[in-house]
Amino acid sequence: MNDAENGKRAAAERALALVEPGSVVGVGTGSTVRWFIEGLARMRHDIEGAVSSSEASTALLRERGIAVYDLNGVGEIPLYVDGADECDGSRCLIKGGGAALTREKIIAAVAREFVCIIDPAKRVDVLGRFPLPVEVIPMARSHVARELLDLGGQPVWREGVVTDNGNWILDVHHLQITDPEALETAINQIVGVVTVGLFARRRADRVLIGADGEI
Numbered sequence: 001m002n003d004a005e006n007g008k009r010a011a012a013e014r015a016l017a018l019v020e021p022g023s024v025v026g027v028g029t030g031s032t033v034r035w036f037i038e039g040l041a042r043m044r045h046d047i048e049g050a051v052s053s054s055e056a057s058t059a060l061l062r063e064r065g066i067a068v069y070d071l072n073g074v075g076e077i078p079l080y081v082d083g084a085d086e087c088d089g090s091r092c093l094i095k096g097g098g099a100a101l102t103r104e105k106i107i108a109a110v111a112r113e114f115v116c117i118i119d120p121a122k123r124v125d126v127l128g129r130f131p132l133p134v135e136v137i138p139m140a141r142s143h144v145a146r147e148l149l150d151l152g153g154q155p156v157w158r159e160g161v162v163t164d165n166g167n168w169i170l171d172v173h174h175l176q177i178t179d180p181e182a183l184e185t186a187i188n189q190i191v192g193v194v195t196v197g198l199f200a201r202r203r204a205d206r207v208l209i210g211a212d213g214e215i
C-alpha cells in the first residue's frame with residue numbers, strides 16, 4: 001500500500017474510535033471513506049446504522065451489512081465522517097471531487113460533529129489549487145459559468161458526469177481562496193447553483209490527518 005493509502009486508512013481507523021454505540025453514523029464519499037466503511041462493518045452490531053451521502057456509499061454500506069436510513073426519518077446524527085479534496089489551517093474544505101457535495105453538505109449541516117479524514121497531500125495553506133466543484137441545474141450551466149468567470153475563476157464543465165441529484169458539475173480553476181466564507185456566500189447566491197463545494201460556513205469540527213500509520 002502506498003503512503004497516501006496508508007494515511008487514509010490511519011485517519012479512517014482513528015475516526016472509528018469517535019463512533020457512539022447505538023447511533024446512526026453520517027457517512028461521506030470517496031476512497032478515504034471507503035476505509036471508514038470497512039471499519040464500520042466490523043462494528044456494525046454496535047451501531048444502529050448510517051445515513052449516506054451518495055449512492056456509491058449506500059451500496060457499499062449495504063454490501064457490508066449496515067442499515068442505511070433516509071435522513072428525513074433520523075432525529076440525531078452525533079457524528080459525520082467524510083474526506084476532502086483540500087483542507088486549510090482553519091478547517092475550511094474543498095469537497096466534491098467525487099460529485100457528492102450536495103448530500104455531503106446536507107449531512108454536515110445536520111450532524112453534531114463533522115470529522116474530516118485526509119492524507120497529508122490534502123493539507124494546503126490557501127484553498128484553490130484543487131478546482132472548486134459547483135453543482136448546477138443543467139439548464140443554468142452557461143449562466144453560472146459566466147457568473148463564475150466574473151468572480152475570477154475558470155469554470156470547466158465536468159462533461160459526462162451527472163450527480164446523484166440529476167445535476168451537472170462545473171469545476172472552477174485558478175482560484176486563490178483567501179476568504180472562503182465570502183466566496184461560499186457569493187457562489188451560493190448565483191441563480192442555478194445547487195451547492196458549492198466550499199465547506200467554510202459549516203467547516204469541519206476536527207480534521208484527522210493520517211501519515212505513516214499515525215495521526
Ligand SMILES: O=C(CO)[C@H](O)[C@H](O)COP(=O)(O)O
Pocket residue numbers: 028029030031032033082083084085094095096097098099100101104
Ligand atoms: O468530496 C468528496 C466526494 O464528493 C470526497 O470527500 C473527496 O473527493 C475526497 O475523496 P478521496 O477520499 O477519494 O480523496
